[in-house]
Amino acid sequence: MSAPRKTVIIGSGCFGLSTALHLLQRGWTDITILDKAPTLPAPDGASNDFNRIVRTSYSDPFYASLAQDAIREWKKADEWQDTYHESSVLVLGSDTGPAYARESYKNDAAMGLRVESLQTLDAVRGIFPEAVKTGDFAGLTGYLNRDGGWANASQGVSILIEKIKQLGGKILSGKSVVEIVHAGSSLKATGVRCSDGTVFDADLVVLASGSWTASAFPEYSIGDLYRATGQSVAMVQLTPEEGLAYRDIPVILEFENGFYIFPPNDKNIVKMAIHAAGYTHSQPVGTKSVSTPRTILSNPADGLRIPNEKVRDLRAGLRAMYPALAEKPFVATRLCWYNDTVDGDWVIGFHPASQNTVVFATGGSGHAYKFLPVIGRLVADAIEGKLDPSVAEKFSPTRPTSSHADESRHDSTQELDLQSLCTPQDLEP
Structure with a gap:
């Protein structure tokens, strides 16, 4: 071999x-x-x-260590130019909810990364610039990992x-x-x-x-x-002034409901998504029904549209994190397809x-x-x-798969209902 x-x-x-x-x-x-x-x-x-998020924050030490290796490579500007942006990653969870965030903190701390435990609401809000109005983060605690960001x-x-x-x-x-x-x-x-x-x-x-x-x-x-699942993504457009104000914020990843959101990119677009079990799109393949991606190439007319219920969930997540942005229209959506195990x-x-x-x-x-x-x-x-x-x-x-499930997600897949896909009107606040 x-x-x-x-x-x-x-x-x-x-x-x-x-x-x-x-x-x-x-x-x-x-x-x-x-x-x-x-x-x-x-x-x-x-x-x-x-x-895409670049984080070492995993409850599984294997992925945490491998991500640390990857970040070392991402930082080689002669190889990857400015692809990697070390904005920090704010990992949120709770003291009583799923243990993923808490276990991630232990792994990051054990690797000697630059992590800061945030156990009060004031501590969480305190990492943001004064010009950024945040939600109250009620019921959430977490930590800031400065050795992470996005690519x-x-x-x-x-x-x-x-x-x-x-x-x-x-x-x-x-x-x-x-x-x-x-x-x-x-x-x-x-x-x-x-x-x-x-x-x-x-x-x-x-x-x-x-x-x-x-x-x-x-x-x-x-x-x-494994099977194909569609994951819901949406974006809002900031003004140049808003983009400047929100530029130095971390990626936020909340493991209570899977919501995550990025800092604005160079075009002042803020992207958000939900790390969830997602949607299947079952189609006949031979004698079986198999989940099959439905994308902008296979379905140009509506391959980017997401279910309307996820529009509402994303709007609620945005409002909880950055209420001042929650009344902005979503300027784009995407159903991003993963091969999930x-x-x-x-x-x-x-x-x-x-x-x-x-x-x-x-x-x-x-x-x-x-x-x-x-x-x-x-x-x-x-x-x-x-x-x-x-x-x-x-x-x-x-390998046998009955021993454990994906600990980073807490819901079940749903079959995609094409009648429930969002319309342009649904993207308004």
Whole structure:
């Protein structure tokens, strides 16, 4: 498994690009990335956005430590330019609610990070500039992690695409893979076939197809380990004066209800979202019903619209954090599609029936992007048979998932009701 092989990677998102980078850096030379999107970064890819949270604040020490590694890489300006912005991350929870925030604090403190416990309402409000009017944060406590912030997601992806090309990797857009070509009746892969009839031979196929994995490659699904979920996002536009006032605020991540919100970007847009179980969009795939992404590319007319109930939830979250902004209209929404696993852990490893020819690199579960500089290291280790056994078990495609659930979310998925999607009128305050 350690010898470099002719490799096709399906998907140019976080997993696919990072895997290609790390394999190329290890001396692999024949690597081709295929993506169905007409342009890259993919307009409907979860990795293509103007910001993503970069935090070490995990209740699981493994992710906390790996995120610390990633941040060290993000800070290398000669590699990533100004993609990473260390705005700090305000992690909120409660003394009686889910333990995720409290356990995250313990892990961050144990790693020696710059964290400040905030156990009173005045302490929480005190970290904000005087010009920023905040809510009262009733019932919430938490901590400020100064070793975190956010990354310009599309910029990071674009930089990585250029890195891969410079190292000799090939990246082709507009190539929708419709079939993994097998050797006879087995699942041993010999290449892939695209919708235009093009066939790419390969000794190794990396399934880094994100939220499209279950619907596009059902023959490789193992149980119900992962599924596509739509997550609700909205944005408000600030004036230049407001943008200046709110510029130096932290990312806020509240684990009581999953609401999170960013500082304004360079265009003075503030983005907010809810880290929740999200929505499924079930469609017939063979004999099964499989959740399938519904995006701006597949549904240009309304692929960005979110359920109206989430418009209300996002408005309530905004009002609780920044009441002075709560009467602004939402200028844009997005239903962002993740490939969620039952336990929130990623899926990295060979399909057991593929004879080491098909490897999973997926299951981001809404928390993969921050690891862009390093996540491919895990996949490359898995491919080369170097992954620590305990880590391999954690991410195994055949792992049992009944032992624990995703501790960062506390609700259940709902089926997307297309009749409930928001209208322009719903976006007004």
